[in-house]
Amino acid sequence: MTREQATKKLKALKALAEKGVGGEKEGARQLYEKLKSKYGISEEELQEKPQEQPEKPFDGDALFQAATTATMLKAEQEECDACPGHYGQEECMGCGTYENIQKLCLQLETLSRKRRGKRQ
Structure with a gap:
């Protein structure tokens, strides 16, 4: 798994750990921490950065x-x-x-x- 793929998976796991139900929540949190440690990815790297929409050219x-x-x-x-x-x-x-x-x-x-x- 590439670092980019790991980052994408970590974001999904974090969302599941925050919004999941019962055991899936805990399982997602544990896997999240394990992958974060394995790939050396920090919390800051996982923060969603607001994407600016490029200006559309005038028609x-x-x-x-x-x-x-x-x-x-x-x-x-x-x-x-x-x-x-x-x-x-x-x-x-x-x-x-x-x-x-x-x-x-x-x-x-x-x-x-x-x-x-x-x-x-």
Whole structure:
């Protein structure tokens, strides 16, 4: 048995030792300790490491949506910059440009989450 195979088996045994019933629990624990010692594998090596999901490349439609949204956001921000008010001030709350900026930022965030495979 290779070290990688032993590590995989140890993880399964550990789960059985923690969640098993009656004698299988004790048997799994004993075999777990025996194999861990035999192969010199530490508890740290057996800890599950969270796997990051790789970012998905944008498909054509999503890329078009992101580019369009970013272009529109830039235009709205330029319009807002020309205004004597500043982002988030009281007079901005009723402004259509300010509302558009907020909506466009949310759209970009949604597209980004989809790309990363996360739920909205």
